[in-house]
Amino acid sequence: DELARFESFYGWAVFDHNNRVLLVDRSLDxxxxxxxxxxxxxxxxxxxxxxxxxxxxxxxxxxxSTADPFLAEVRNSATWAEISILKGHQGAVTGxxxxxxxxxxxxxxxxxxxxxxxxxxxxxxHDFRLDNRGYIALISPDGRWVTAVxxxxxxxxxxxxxxxxxxxxxxxxxxxxxxxxxSAAFSPDSARLAVGDDRGNLRVLDVLNG
Numbered sequence: 716d717e718l719a720r721f722e723s724f725y726g727w728a729v730f731d732h733n734n735r736v737l738l739v740d741r742s743l744d745x746x747x748x749x750x751x752x753x754x755x756x757x758x759x760x761x762x763x764x765x766x767x768x769x770x771x772x773x774x775x776x777x778x779x780s781t782a783d784p785f786l787a788e789v790r791n792s793a794t795w796a797e798i799s800i801l802k803g804h805q806g807a808v809t810g811x812x813x814x815x816x817x818x819x820x821x822x823x824x825x826x827x828x829x830x831x832x833x834x835x836x837x838x839x840x841h842d843f844r845l846d847n848r849g850y851i852a853l854i855s856p857d858g859r860w861v862t863a864v865x866x867x868x869x870x871x872x873x874x875x876x877x878x879x880x881x882x883x884x885x886x887x888x889x890x891x892x893x894x895x896x897x898s899a900a901f902s903p904d905s906a907r908l909a910v911g912d913d914r915g916n917l918r919v920l921d922v923l924n925g
Contacts, residue, residue, distance in 0.1 A: 770811035770820070770852075777834070779811045779820055787811065787822055789834050799837030803830060812852040812861065814875070821861050823849030829863040831878065841878045843871070851898070855905035860922060862908065864899050870910055872922060882925050884910075886918065 769787065770779045778792045784807040789798040801808075806826030813820045819840065823829045825848040831841040843863070851864035860881070862872045869885040899910045901922075908920045 769808060769822075770813060772813040772817045773815055774817065777813065777817055779808075779813070779822070781808050784808075789820065789837070799832075799834060801830075801832045801837050801839070803839050803842070804828065806848070809849060810851040810864070812854045814854070815858040821852045821854075821863070823852045823863045823865075825849065827865070843873070843880075845871075853899055853901060855901040855922070856903055857905040859905060860901070862899065864896050864910075866896065870896060870899065870908070870920075872908065882920070882922065884918075884920050 768778050768780050771777070771792065776792055777798065778790055779801075780788050780790055782788060785802075785804055787801040787804075787808045789801065790796060791798060801820075801822060804822065804824040804826050805828075806824045808822050808824050810823045811820055813834070817834055819831055820834055821829060821831050823845070827845050827848055829843045829845055829849055829852065830839050832839055845863055845865040846869050847866045849863050849865050852861065853864070854861045854875070859875060860872050861875055862870055864870060869883060871880050871883045873879065874881050896910055896912050899908060901908055906921070906923050908922050910918045910920060912918075
């Protein structure tokens, strides 16, 4: 059953342990927060955020924001104090994901690159060339793998202990064009990766065995 609906929303949502939802609307630079109980309209409070938020750490203490299209900032989510500045992309930072312990963060950008940064210092530790513009960064539930979703018919998975690519999956695009990858998600056991494209195809990839 549908419990609540939010119209004209562009961003991401997470639930806390009390079944409250946090919606970060990147298009309007606002955050919505409140409970959803399924019996009444959600009591949502709106908070103006100074900068668009791209990602949040797993413990909720850090956020990655984009005050400038070509750089990102790691901030304390409670005080908005700056932790570090991540400078090096030549295009807009469109996605990011924190390590489980928040030591590093991976960003993806419209410049066709993914980068891994030290959160405390802002130093770039690794950078990777993608097949096209990057949109989403994902980490597996066990923290072993990360992947970047690029606007193309391929996807690469890296081992977070070595930062070496373990698999690259490629599938043919139709002659008429399109077939852009739009979304992806790891299975709860981190063994599979589901990838969807704009042609309505869903591919389930075997992460452990390639």
